[in-house]
Structures are given as structure tokens and as C-alpha cells.
Amino acid sequence: MAHEGKTVAVVGAGTMGSGIATVTARSGHRTLLYDVSEDGLTRGTETVRGFFDKSVSLGKMTSPEAADAKANLTGTTDLKDLASCDIVIEAVFEDAAVKKQLYRELDEIVSDETLFHTNTSTLSVTSIASGSRRPERVVGTHYCNPAPLMKLVEVADGRHTADWAHKATIEFLTSLGKTTVVAKDRPGFIVNRFLIPWENSCIMALEAGLGTKESIDAAITGALGHPMGPFRLLDIVGLDIHQQVATRLYEQLRDPRFFPPPMVERMVAAGDLGRKTGRGFYSYDGSRLFGS
Ligand SMILES: NC(=O)c1ccc[n+]([C@@H]2O[C@H](COP(=O)([O-])OP(=O)(O)OC[C@H]3O[C@@H](n4cnc5c(N)ncnc54)[C@H](O)[C@@H]3O)[C@@H](O)[C@H]2O)c1
Known part of the structure; x- marks a missing residue:
């Protein structure tokens, strides 16, 4: 280039x-x-x-x-x-x-x-x-x-x-x-206004036993054409970062859809933050933060 x-x-x-x-x-x-x-x-x-x-x-x-x-x-x-x-x-x-x-x-x-x-x-x-x-x-x-x-x-x-x-x-x-x-310079700009409530609803679906992390990821990639499912994405984002972003947006917007589900708090407390700690929804052996 x-x-x-x-x-x-x-x-x-x-x-x-x-x-x-x-x-x-x-x-x-x-x-x-x-x-x-x-x-x-x-x-x-x-x-x-x-x-x-x-x-x-x-x-x-x-x-x-x-x-x-x-x-x-x-x-x-x-x-x-x-x-x-x-x-x-x-x-x-x-x-x-x-x-x-x-x-x-x-x-x-x-x-x-x-x-x-x-x-x-x-x-x-x-x-x-x-x-x-x-x-x-x-x-x-x-x-x-x-x-x-x-x-x-x-x-x-x-x-x-x-x-x-x-x-x-x-x-x-x-x-x-x-x-x-x-x-506009508004909380969450455009993308996170949609992404955070959607990710939260995927986590709640997992908690409710609607599917496994694998089946929910496969359903989203297969049906909606996303390049990766929500749990693969959250592992890249970092559960701590998701918790922080979701909480901040909830505090500003007062919309319960932004509030992180309890599973997020448990994962953060356990240090299962995603790729950066080697374990999140999935387990990773390398320290790579993103794929190629
Ligand atoms: N993770 C995501 O998916 C994502 C997406 C878009 C934007 N963001 C935003 O990007 C920013 C960084 O997020 P991240 O996920 O990379 O965080 P991170 O925790 O992975 O990395 C932050 C880095 O900043 C360093 N740091 C802290 N204070 C510093 C300072 N004063 N000077 C220099 N370095 C300092 C830390 O040592 C750390 O290496 C945040 O504002 C976050 O909201 C994150």
C-alpha cells in the first residue's frame, strides 16, 4: 500500500x-x-x-x-x-x-x-x-x-x-x-445503541437455556449473516469491557435493556474475561486478541 x-x-x-x-x-x-x-x-x-x-x-x-x-x-x-x-x-x-x-x-x-x-x-x-x-x-x-x-x-x-x-x-x-x-456525540453513538441490548439479550437467552453458546452463535451467523456469533464477539471485546460499556450506557440512558445480565458479573468476578485471559464463553490457548 x-x-x-x-x-x-x-x-x-x-x-x-x-x-x-x-x-x-x-x-x-x-x-x-x-x-x-x-x-x-x-x-x-x-x-x-x-x-x-x-x-x-x-x-x-x-x-x-x-x-x-x-x-x-x-x-x-x-x-x-x-x-x-x-x-x-x-x-x-x-x-x-x-x-x-x-x-x-x-x-x-x-x-x-x-x-x-x-x-x-x-x-x-x-x-x-x-x-x-x-x-x-x-x-x-x-x-x-x-x-x-x-x-x-x-x-x-x-x-x-x-x-x-x-x-x-x-x-x-x-x-x-x-x-x-x-x-452524533450521544451515549453509544449509533452502533452500541443496538449492539449492547442485543448482546445482553443473547446472554439472557443462554442463561435461560434457549440454546448452547455454540448453537446461538451458529444461529446468528447462519441466519443473520454476522461474521461471528455474539459469544465469539464478546470474548474478543472482553467481558469486563462489555460490563463497563453496558453499565455506563444504562446509567446515562436509564433503559433496562442496557443493564448487563448477572452472568456477566459472575464471569468478570471469575476472571473469565474472554480471549485476553484465555477463557470467556470459550477457552483459548494463545494470547492473540484477534484473528486474521
Ligand atoms: N474493547 C472493545 O470492544 C472496544 C471497542 C471500541 C472502543 N473501545 C474503547 O477503546 C478504549 C480502550 O479499550 P480497550 O478494550 O482497548 O481497553 P484495554 O483495557 O484492553 O486497553 C487499555 C490500555 O490502555 C493502557 N492505558 C491506560 N491508561 C493509560 C494512559 N494514561 N496512557 C497510556 N496507556 C494507558 C492500559 O495499560 C491498557 O494497555 C476504551 O475507551 C474503550 O471504551 C473498546
Whole structure:
């Protein structure tokens, strides 16, 4: 793929950050993956590299393409290394205070030209942007998980997002091969307004004994054409993340369909968070966060 000449920093090397860094490195952008945790960074970098190796073994990338993509990726735990980036894609914990603090720190490090993309699922883009003294440069970009495989990104402007920042964001996402939809800065944007109640109803169906996880997954993929069933998807998303997103949306929308069913709490308490812990609805032997 042609090199777009952008230097992109992905902040947070967890499920979404490693997935997004895979996409940007694969698309020819110089990609700097940053995490506060050394372990988190190592895991995230290995996930990205593992994805490229797997893509070669599946015939989806050539070895030289994978080598180029890997060469585009660098890791760091020093925020100052982000000084020369054109775009920061933030995928840290879903916590407004953590996100705002990060933007405050970034304001002192990156140039005035740098765009900030926040990958929040439930928080207000306007509120996150208030952490920065350049809210006109902050745009919500909600990638679907797994980011290397799913095409859609929702784009939501904060109250002070500039038109040019919105346009530059759409252009950049298009350079990644993504399809964009514009959403309002409202809880859950568009996708999670539908996805979360649907996932909850699948979990309740499992709890009620309507089918096994395998039969419900097979029914959904077979009948509705989804690329994977709800339990495979929830294992990729992470049960802790599902619980957090569902609870936050319930708190904001006061609609009981968003409240996570009791099975979610039990799984989180047991540490069965999905692929990242090796066990969720299904068991996994590798530490890969997403497939190829
Ligand atoms: N998991 C999903 O399906 C999904 C989908 C779309 C959007 N999101 C959103 O993406 C964001 C990240 O979610 P995730 O599932 O990747 O979480 P995660 O827990 O897998 O990863 C978060 C990472 O951020 C790092 N981190 C925390 N604070 C940091 C800081 N101040 N600076 C740098 N790194 C920091 C952590 O060490 C961790 O590696 C959240 O806002 C979440 O709502 C998640």
C-alpha cells in the first residue's frame, strides 16, 4: 500500500490500541504504539506482529508486505516520543479523568497541528475534549472490534470540533480502508445503541437455556449473516469491557435493556474475561486478541 507519510501515535496498547496500530502500520503509516505499562506495550506489540505473521500464513499478506508493516511499528513508554506525530489515536481505559489528563499532557508535547482521535465507546467527545486546550482538534473515532477486520468507524464531533478536523479525520480513515458513518456525540453513538441490548439479550437467552453458546452463535451467523456469533464477539471485546460499556450506557440512558445480565458479573468476578485471559464463553490457548 502507498505510504501516506503520516506519523500516527496510538495511545494504549490493549485490545483496541493494538488492533488500530495493526491497521495504521498495515496501511503504510509510521506507527508509534505507546502504553504506560511496559507489559501492556510488549503484549500489544506482540499482538500486532503476530497478526502480520498469521496474515502471511493465511496468504492474506506477502512476506515483504508483512515485513514493511512491521517496520512501520515502534513501541514506547515515553510520552515525549510522541512529539512529532501528526495524529494521536487514543485508546486508553474508558475513564474520563484518565483520558482528559492524557490530553492535558499531550498538549505540552505534540505540535499545535496534531489531530486527536478518541476511541471512546460511551463517554462524551465534548467532555473528553475539554481536557485539551485545543478542543477544535479532538474528534471521536469509534472503531469496531476487531479493528483489523471490521471496516466501520463511527465519527462523532464534539461541540467544538472544527469542520476541517472532521474532514481530515474522514480522509485519514479512508486512507486506512475504513468505511465511516457520522454519528452524533450521544451515549453509544449509533452502533452500541443496538449492539449492547442485543448482546445482553443473547446472554439472557443462554442463561435461560434457549440454546448452547455454540448453537446461538451458529444461529446468528447462519441466519443473520454476522461474521461471528455474539459469544465469539464478546470474548474478543472482553467481558469486563462489555460490563463497563453496558453499565455506563444504562446509567446515562436509564433503559433496562442496557443493564448487563448477572452472568456477566459472575464471569468478570471469575476472571473469565474472554480471549485476553484465555477463557470467556470459550477457552483459548494463545494470547492473540484477534484473528486474521
Ligand atoms: N474493547 C472493545 O470492544 C472496544 C471497542 C471500541 C472502543 N473501545 C474503547 O477503546 C478504549 C480502550 O479499550 P480497550 O478494550 O482497548 O481497553 P484495554 O483495557 O484492553 O486497553 C487499555 C490500555 O490502555 C493502557 N492505558 C491506560 N491508561 C493509560 C494512559 N494514561 N496512557 C497510556 N496507556 C494507558 C492500559 O495499560 C491498557 O494497555 C476504551 O475507551 C474503550 O471504551 C473498546
